[in-house]
Amino acid sequence: MQSTVKTMSVQGTILVLDGVSTNRIMLKVQLTAAWYHVVQGEKLAGLGALLRRTRPDLVLTAQTLPDGDAGDVKRLMLSVPALQDVPVVAIAPQNDRTARLRNLSEGLDDVLAYPFKDTLLLARVRSLLRARAETQDLKNSGNPQSVGFAEAPAAMIAPKRQGQIAVLAHTARTRTLWHKALSGRTQHSVCSHTLPNLSGVLSGTIPDAIVVELNSEPSGLNMLADLKSRTGTRRTALIGIIPDDNATLAAEALDRGADAICLGGFCPDEVSLRVEALIARKAHDEQMRDSLRRGLEESWIDTLTGLNNRRFAQTAMDQLLHSSVHKQRGFAVMLADLDHFKSINDRYGHSAGDRVLVEAGKRMKRAFGPDGFLARIGGEEFLFGLPNATREKALRKAADICSGVNSVPIVLADIPARLPVTVSIGLKVCEPPFSPIPDSSLSAESLIKCADKALYAAKQAGRNQVWMKQNAA
Template sequence: MSVQGTILVLDGTSTNRIMLKVQLTAAWYHVVQAEKLHGLAGLLRRTRPDLVLVAQTLPDGTAADVKRLVMANPDLADVPVVAIAPQNDKAARLKALADGLDDVLAHPFKDTLLLARVRSLLRSRAETQDLKLGNGSHPIGFAEPATALIAAPKSARVAILAHTCRTGALWKKALSGRLRHSLSTHVSSNMHALLSGPIPDAVVVEIGRTTPGLSTLADLKSRGATRHTVLIAVLAGDDASLASEALDRGADAVCMGGFCTDEVLLRLENQIARKTLTDQMRASLRRGIAESWVDPLTGLHNRRYAMRAIDQMARQPSQDGHGFVVMLADLDHFKTINDRFGHIGGDLVLAEAAKRMKSTLGSAGFVARIGGEEFMIGLPNSSPAKAMELARTLRDCISETPFTLPDASAPVPVTISIGMTAPNPPLPSNEPLERVIKSADIALYAAKKAGRNQVRIRQNAA
């Protein structure tokens, strides 16, 4: 049997647990059962569930207690906890949402609604898991804990998408006095108005069988701009199949039985807070990826980036008969600079040298710091003659203007030696890139041996 995930069912009534197990097992979920809060911490560590379904009241605690216990485990803090409330108990549903539960299902419920909600929550958790580093509890960033209490931002943009202007105005009036976020209203027939302005953080969508609400959900989830926008679906009745379809079309939460101001407010706050956390993790991931290619001292690319970029240049066919060029550049007598002016002075020289070379190179290629005072320059589609001219310009941009240092009585002269090689791509797939780098390194050694502040070329990597 293919198991799609592990679901923990907590309920003091055995018949309720059995019924849920039958429903979930039929959909290929692995089900773990428990009846009390006592011993739950150990059970969570052992089973590591992907989702928890819990009766609102347990023999020795509540669903809110379960949520707090799950949140206390850093590895499970993003596991959704869904409360199961008594039928037609609106107060119980609102209390569960106010307690921070991820959703509430009213018992009894149809299989279709239960499974749709499970699918929706597991998709959301999978996205969070993808933003984490390995199986740890830290989003790439590289040290911010993912277990911080979820709190909505001070201000977010919320849009109401209703069938008529009148409905939109009524909903806005009901929310505006109690919602701290900015509100706008739109009619379902005019999606352009919603998408043409600032992208909302959340959209409250009116859903009906004879209206475009379901297709609107799918449309918003499929667009790059609104893919991460929170979608709250509001249904006029208690149509479980319609609610299930709304969840499968992309709704993050569903309000059944018509517009309830208290419920919409709670769901908006909870969902916007969750979105804020995942947005932070996503931004942290982007920063981590960017920083993994950048040298923090100079702001240039680092060795990791340089080697990958050179490898791509080497494997691509030449254009207009030109090959690629690799240069290795080394600041001359850099140890003397460090000895005279300390590492702070040396760092200032490195940063200024990097700035000059990057400005001189422009868009012709890339320059990377690959270690200490050594730099690598890559030029795609460049003739040896043109590359030699550029190498000399790079040398001159360092040597012709002395460097100003805080502890120096006069500007400090600095020179650089450059070695280059110009193989003809594409390199055979079995030819190691190290031969190209070694060829440039031999040319750099020749430049040093010739008296430094020189440029030397080695025609190929052979």
């Protein structure tokens, strides 16, 4: 009988840089035991080629290399656009606060000093990789190459802005001292509260960063987990302050959601450096989210009328159909077409025709109301999806659209004539019960075809009216 060997997937690639081979080997043993793929390097020379070949997810570098230092490594990483967001952690031979502050000011993501526990190292690695994974997801979602463009986007530079920092400490005296010390070292506004007063933090503007005092009491750790689980604060940067070198507490804090840990108590210079870096990263990610959101909105908006477009309508139809069948509620599909629109283009020009489309779209949107969706799917043709609809409701809504368009002629500034515009509508209403088994007659394509047949009948009957398709055949 053959035994089955179970394997685990590698969690990521980590580059270890150190001129001392025993240090590299020790780190490799610690990391490979946690299922990370480890690549090794000795010095700065040749690092560029090594980075391009291995594309690491994180770099652990000795504070001092044979031909450079950790700051040189970070600068090299920043010079390669594809690697700018790769975390770089310096490994220091001793707990030297001056050297740590220098590394943080050079842009390194953290500094760990020998000797450190495996649990702290691995917790920090997990924390940094989680943060990078979120940034990578945003980049991949907004990458033009994923939708057919040839060039990769330029790196985004988030503009500096004033943020808000909240301090949470166990005593009023501590919070006052930290508040005062931090206010003098940062451009951001600072507020302070006493643990566990979470309501004070959440009552106003959500802070960009929260500094939390951690000790043997569970309230600090619980606060980290609570803040990370809330929708409003899950992207807020969290910095834990530990009064001693308690690596176990630091590791637990990182796994509970802390983005950074300050061991050995509150150092205003270190806290301000970490806060600045984390707020800058948060602003960068927010900028990417906004850009992605705008890109998605633009991809489903018709640039002429400002209504949704055909691409949006395809997804919206599928959602309307799925939701209606699942909830066993009726719905309606309407196809509308402006009557004699070609004659407007022929007589007054396409510019006038475009403005008529814009005005007609506005009128239809007002008449249709907020329920369901409206999209321009081509030329002078518009598609409506109406949820929770009966035949009576759908017919009434279609009649409202017709009267909303034709009630008043359209007036264009450069054309003396008043342009009477009417619309014909084909309507298909579907009412429950619906079978949970997929039915070809109840698909987005078949329903639009039914509405199109009804629209053709409305045109044949004289236009400026609503016709309803009685069945799906």
